Amino acid sequence: MTLLETAMEDLIKVxxxxxxxxxxxxKLSKAEMRCLLKEQLTDFLTASKDAMVVEKIMADLDDDGDGEVDFKEFVTLVAVLTVACNEFFCHEEDSTKDCCSKNV
Ligand SMILES: [Ca+2]
Ligand SMILES: [Ca+2]
Incomplete structure (x- = not known):
């Protein structure tokens, strides 16, 4: 299995x-979603001071309005967070480069 295939399988398993x-x-109920966020996205949840964050995420993700999050809706969250992380890392790299070039 390739790195990406393993990542996809892990996503499904989680x-x-x-x-x-x-x-x-x-499907993830609100309680299941809360556990997943708490245990798997600890940093993300800690960073957000909003006590309603689980409710907001649920409402945002629940495209078909059945009150639960299916795999397709879950993947949307992962995709959005991954994009945000990637932008953060790119930004970090850029600022590191800036620091290095200043030192040289
Ligand atoms: Ca369930
Ligand atoms: Ca749904």
Whole structure:
């Protein structure tokens, strides 16, 4: 398996290890979503001081309005966060380069 294939499989595994805890096995309820965010996106949740963050994320993600987050909706969150992280890292790299060139 390639790195990307492993990452995709891990994403599916993580989703199902939470979605299967109660109710619909293929969807995240609000309680399951809260556990997933707390345990898997700890830094993200800690960074956000908003107590309503889980409710807001749920509302944003729930495209079909059934009150739960299916895999497709979950992947949207991961994609958005990954893009944000990538921008952060690119920014970090740029500022490091700036610092280095100043020192030279
Ligand atoms: Ca469920
Ligand atoms: Ca939904």
């Amino acid at each position: 989703f199902h290890s939470y979605s299967g805890r109660e109710g619909d096995k293929h």
